Amino acid sequence: MxxxxxxxxxxxxxxxxxxxxxxxxxxxxxxxxxxxxxxxxxxxxxxxxxxxxxxxxxxxxxxxxxxxxxxxxxxxTEPELPAQRRLAIVENHSKKHPKSLENTRNTTYSYNRNEDH
Incomplete structure (x- = not known):
């Protein structure tokens, strides 16, 4: 059972x-x-x-x-200003020609085309 x-x-x-x-x-x-x-x-x-x-x-x-x-x-990077550019003064031209001193006062820069590049 x-x-x-x-x-x-x-x-x-x-x-x-x-x-x-x-x-x-x-x-x-x-x-x-x-x-x-x-x-x-x-x-x-x-x-x-x-x-x-x-x-x-x-x-x-x-x-x-x-x-x-x-x-x-x-x-x-620190924000720096670029160095001040020195401009070439044309001295040879004024020494050779004293009469043209007035013309060289305004032309104190060298006009070299490759200078800025």
């Missing part, structure tokens, strides 16, 4: 377990459930892509900083 009761109870428990398992699988395969799972997977993939893009951006900024340091582009 105990054997029959044991096997009856074991069979009933196995039946209940199998029925609940099948019902859960059927609910997972409904169109609404499949759509919800697909949406969740798409959101997860989007978050992974966003994290990847942020990692790439951080890596790019780090590498750019390394290259700037290697090329000396990050050196602090």
């Amino acid at each position: 105990f054997r029959r009761t044991f096997w009856f109870t074991a069979g009933a428990a196995a039946g209940v377990w199998a029925t609940t398992k099948v019902n859960r699988k059927l609910k997972q395969l409904t169109p609404e459930s499949l759509a919800a799972r697909a949406a969740d997977k798409a959101l997860e993939a989007g978050h992974r892509l966003k994290d990847f893009a942020l990692d790439v951006r951080d890596g790019m900024a780090e590498r750019e900083a390394e290259l700037d340091d290697a090329l000396g582009l990050n050196a602090p």
